[in-house]
Amino acid sequence: MSAFMPTQEMSIWEVGNLVISPDAEVSGALCRQALKQSQDYLKQQFDQGVPVDELVYQRATFVDEILQQMWQQHIDGTTPVTLVAVGGYGRGELHPYSDIDLLILLDESVSESPPASLSDFLTQLWDIGLEIGHSVRTIQECRQQAEADITIATNLLEARFLCGVESLFESLQQLTVTNKTWDTKRFFELKREEQQQRHQKHNDTTNHLEPNIKESPGGLRDIQVVNWVAQQHFDVKNLEGLRQKGFLANSEFETLQKAQDFLWTVRFALHHQAGRKQEKLMIDHQRELAKQLGYEDNANRMAVEQFMKDYYRCARSVGQMNSLLLQLFEETIIQADETRQVNIINRRFQAHNGYLETINPGIFAYYPYALLEVFLILEQHPEIKGVRASTIRQIHAHLHLIDDKFRRDLRNRTLFMEIIRQPKGITHEFRRMNELDVLGAYLPEFGRIVGQMQHDLFHAYTVDEHTLFLVRNLRRFSCEEYNSEFPLCSEIFYQLPKPEILYIAGIYHDIAKGRGGDHSVLGVVDAKAFCERHSLSQYDTDIVCFLVRQHLAMSATAQKSDLEDPDVIKKFADQVKTTERLNYLYLLTVADIRATNDNLWNGWRDSLLKQLYHSTRQWIEHTEAQAKSTREKSYKKYQEAMQVLMANGRQQQDISQLWQAYDLEYFLRHSIDELVWQTEERLDHAGEDPLIALRTHNDQQTLELFIVTSDRPGIFAAITSSLEQCQLNVLDAKINVTSELDALNTFIVNGETLESGEIIKALRKQLANTDAVKPYCPLITPRTMKLFKTQPNIEFETNPQQNHTVMSLYTHDRPGLVSAVAQVFLACEVQLINAKINTLGDQVEDVFFITTYDDGALSEEQEEELKERLTESLSH
Template sequence: MSTDTADSIWHFRTEETQSYRSLLKVAQQSLKTMFFEQQADIATLVRLQADYVDEVLEKIWQDNIDSTLPVTLIAVGGYGRHELLPWSDIDLLILLDESVSEQPPEGLSSFLTQLWDTGLEIGHSVRTLAECRHQAELDITIATNLLETRYLCGDQALFQDLLQLTVSNKTWDTQLFFERKRQEQWQRHQKYNDTANNLEPNIKESPGGLRDIQVIQWVAQQHFGVKDLEGLRQKGFLAQSEFDALHNAQLFLWKVRFALHHLAGRKQEKLMIDYQRELSRLLGYTETENRRAVEHFMKDYYLCARAVGQMNALLLQLFEENIILANEARQISTINRRFQAHNGYLETINAGIFAYYPYALLEVFLILQQHPELKGIRAATIRQIHAHLHLIDARFREDIKNRSLFMELVRQPNGVSHEFRRMNQLGVLGAYLPEFGRIVGQMQHDLFHAYTVDEHTLFLVRNLRRFSIPDLSNEFPLCSEVFYQLPKPELLYIAGIYHDIAKGRGGDHSVLGVTDAQQFCKRHGLSDYDTAIVSFLVRHHLAMSSTAQRQDIEDPEVVKAFAELVQTTERLNYLYLLTVADIRATNNNLWNSWRDSLLKRLYHSTRQWLEHTEAQAKSTREKSYKKYQQAMQELVDAGCAQAQLSQLWQPYSLDYFLRHSVDEIVWQTSQRLAQPDSSTLVAIRPHGTTDTLELFIFSADRRGLFADMTACLEQLQINILDAKINTTRDGNALNTFVIHAPAQRMQDISNALLKQLADNSPHPGYQPQRIPRTSQLFRTEPVIKLADNPEQNHSVLELYTHDRPGLLSAVAQVLLALDIQLINAKMTTLGDQVEDVFFITTSDGKALTNEQQDYLKTKLTQQLSAKPESSATSISF
């Protein structure tokens, strides 16, 4: 071929490629217009998207591959189902006859190159028939792909041979295929904590997503030879109502995925919180009085995912009966006059049981609690439950038999959380407790709450149940010990169910929820005493975490006020367990050893207060002196000289011993004794079992010291959880931080701090170069509160604002500029929001005057309201 000819072909190919690229771009824009402006049917758009790609592929194939060659282009996977979303994967199989396998067609390489140049995201494989069969036998993923094949162009006879070889003559044993697919699904669900109700679900992979529908289709095609849901309906595996529900769910998920792809401008399957607000607008959702548009949208998503999950579980069980158990003898044993066990599954004696005995709609879950050997509810009985949910009405709820059954469910020693979850999945819990039904699928649009309200509630009940299991007592020893002291654990479960029941109604949910909880207790015959406990827990379920995280729990006045709220050790026990379970159920990153230690210390301090008389040592001075003595004894026992300790501690303030635990005092003193000549000392040790560290810094006190330390830590991307600042009478500073960081960073942190502290010149506050997406998404104006603590002669600064890198450093710079001393601080990060508390004084150790408080509030507001990227690195007042 001459050079001129080669150049001519290259230019022709380039022009063709540009033409195809333009065609796809126009098609994409056309489909986008049809979706967003014309509200076109999504099923049509999904197929049109595939059609447009078909057209381009066929033309490029014809441009490059000789039509007489025994080669075939085949669509596989989702594209093979004729389903394509804007940026979905385009999976292709290029099938070669054995006669050309040794030397693939000359145009094949240019065909693939031109596909990539066109801008198509192609995944492809090149195989012969024998290779397809062999690879499918080895890899179930390949076998699954080959179930979803669609002829595009090339040798059609070769395509028919493939169908005969891999579909008609199955590459996998049907039973094994089913078991592997079910196992794959279980493993996939575990990645998402086995719930669809995550803050940022994956539309494809999360439980209740599109993949769950595809699993049904794959098993159905492998065993029954049907390619879609309609085929299952015709086979009798889906009732018309079930088909409609599953089909509509698929259409809804397609709509969300179609809109998400266009909004992201790329393949995006995770429904990230960044996109949720805009998606709700694009999909036509509007705001109502107590709920934002995005919350309406996400509730529809979660309800859709729940419907998919229910149908997936039901159909897989039906498939199991027809595939795995088809040739096994029926094993039936009677449980009572209404129920029997059928091959390990619970089923009704006949289809009319729920109509004749409506209370059996609750009894079914009680039987499952009492018979843990049962594997679940048989599919036919699940269908009966769905069909009879309407019987759970006001009359049903008033029936004493049903109320008694529900309380018996709550009081069972086993299976409470498991059956509550099953009741929720089947719609029974929300039907029996309509107030619970209102929070099903309800999300809170923030970064703090990782799950919907109902999912969070059920996780909380699960956490409570774990405290009751002896084999799990090593997880939370104190919680298990306290749980065994509860006279009525069922009160704890009821409070758990109702603690967030009023979310989304507007107003204080802990106040509104008390009314619902009291009505439940009255309906179910609880005594006034028990009702008071449940009401207290619902009303004050946030009190213990708020006190522990935002107040100085070493201050006897704080402990006294909390003890007066709780009133009894019994209530304290209930509240402590509810608080731990609640925090752990909110999101996976919230619980850590720091929160654990705070709650334990508050629990022990409050219990001691409640169980001892006022005559015993509760004053600040007595409490400090007791710690002084205990720490002294431990150190002397370890070989330290008492005189040396007395001399070292002589400049320490009473406040130091009050605000530090005996363990902290012993450790910090040991560090100083080990390095007696060091003017600057940095010591770090693990704090608990998670990525939490305790940091002790001893240095000469100077202006701006706290600002320098916070700037250094934030520069290292370290989250500060707690800070205690003490100044000795001889001009030194004792600083204690609790920080969130892995143990392997201890040396880096120590080196950075020592370097920073060695330089006494003023340092600018930390200014991040990049602001996280979520900091901009949830940006709010700061709320600043100031009050005095006359007993302790200091002021308390409370800061509520959105979280962002450099926040603490910005606060420290303001305090530095106004010559305000920090004596203690507590940092609480709740997703996208922070609730920080600073205990401050003037430079001469007094509480701030009203005028000083107003000035501080003004300057903080100015600094924190400014955009981070434009904030000044120094502040001048």
């Protein structure tokens, strides 16, 4: 954490087989070789366990020597020009492939005609392989640009003399650093604003799947912001200076020092692994980094998950210290001349200039329950901006008081339930409790999931971050200002007798992740213990346990089952039992999906869940005497669709004549809206083969396709191949064949670009030649999809009532997957009647409803052959 400390133990000219006097003139080729050997040397030292701070400073020293050698060969010593290191290089910190930021400082006498040799100097630096970022300015230009741009001003704070006329550099320091270019208050405000904007670009969270080591919240930039403000205001070069001034306690300094060492180690290793400047900790680098840094798999967690947990906890501690120090700076810099305003809250707390603080430093020792009371007060007083830094330090110092005795205390249990039951502030205060480590202390089971990442592409956040996002999503359902966002969810939320049950289930739904075993089963044990400890009734406890145990049931049913099948609805309704449980489960499911991955929620999933919710609620609330059979449900849809079509001006005779060839399955498996749309398309385009109609489905990124063509083998393979070539993802497929041998194909697709003309053109071309269909095979497979290859798992289940086979396919995702499956179906003479395509990050859980060409269920022999061929096709 200190300023530049050049290591003199070894010169770059002594690395490898180069032993050259620094006074000797060296060629560009020798410099290039020296740089290459220095990288190899530093990597070797890193692998041998040499502290990373030594290597970072040594790298800067090596580059210094190269630059000084090149400068002497190009620039005459009498020329009034100076070479200055700025930015990270100015601090003397260079990671293996970091940019080398330089300022060439010109005297006014040569500003109009800089020496031509400067251009040769810079060109040779590029030629020998240095990544240079440079500017050429006079001192006055530096001053002017620093006054206009805070980034330039910040760079100049870290300026370091390299070679040339040193008096020029001293004049620059005098003009831009000693006589500050920025007012300290304004500098602080802009740096804080910059940080807020930077954090927002990274979703304001440390715990993302692929964090940026420098720029993400809790990254190295957060440490640098503190250093910059300290330099500008306190004239100290580093955090050691802040410790000496009393702004940092010894433990806080050690925390930041340890965090920087860890982040530097990861960054150093990442640069070498990537072979270039790389700041984003991409998932395909994480495994190798974990191995390189000494992590090993154990029974419950992969090495990479252990490594990333340490990373997230490190970033979390940086974020905590950054927040604490910036608040202290605000008091010292911004509020220094303001009148102290104190408002008494109660006998333990007061608001000091808008921040909550204890009335005296011994409050938590005398009243341990105040460790929870802090958050209840903040919920009840939204005008308070946050917790004062001095009180945050007191909380950290007294966390050890939250022990088993504390958790058994009725006052503390009551306080915690009051926090959950407040009408406002739940999201903010749960997040603050987590940031200050109070939540994990009070709920040790929650503490175990802090920083816990699942190494896949489905879960974009750590388990604790995902859980807090879920609570936020639940809370939004209760806010009037968000009613238009999810109207059905808001309507249901207002019907809940006890919203706190939903929040408790949200906190505990993933509490057992990372322990091994079924987390929904293990989580019930913790959830039940919480409910009993906090005196919830048996009725409420049963609902919480049900929600934790079944939190995946609704999404699984909606995305894998035929929702038009009454047996599916009956089975799910029997599982849920009551409308009250259904309401809780629906809200939890929507919030959970939206908190898992930014790209997971879409209009298609929304429509499936709504359909399941309404069908199940109708089943639960109506008596068994009401018609629920497949035949009666189909006939009811027939009648309702007929009424709509006739109201639209269609002739009953035309509709009836068209529908004579349809079976009951068609009406059962399509909504009223689909029946109307597809019928009108057929009536308006009678005789057209193929008939292809498109429309948006729920949102602009989702399309519904209706394709009618004469039935023959290869149609499903042709359609899926065409759609995947158009970069579309197949979400759902329904296929019916009429008695007149017309194949009615309904597809739901989504994708980045939905050009109707291109889609129709591709479909027509492929359908015109179904005998020569090939699965879509892209030239390039996305990098992330190569990491999670798994052997396909294929399961079969026969539905004797409906005389078809249900095939479940679990495998890794890849472009062209559905068309590859379709090709195998064609080869095995299997026809598709329905498909549910469910992609979960890097994995797919697809369900295909299939029959033989004779419309019967598959035999065991046919299932075995299909499984064998699919395994072979999808394992490549």
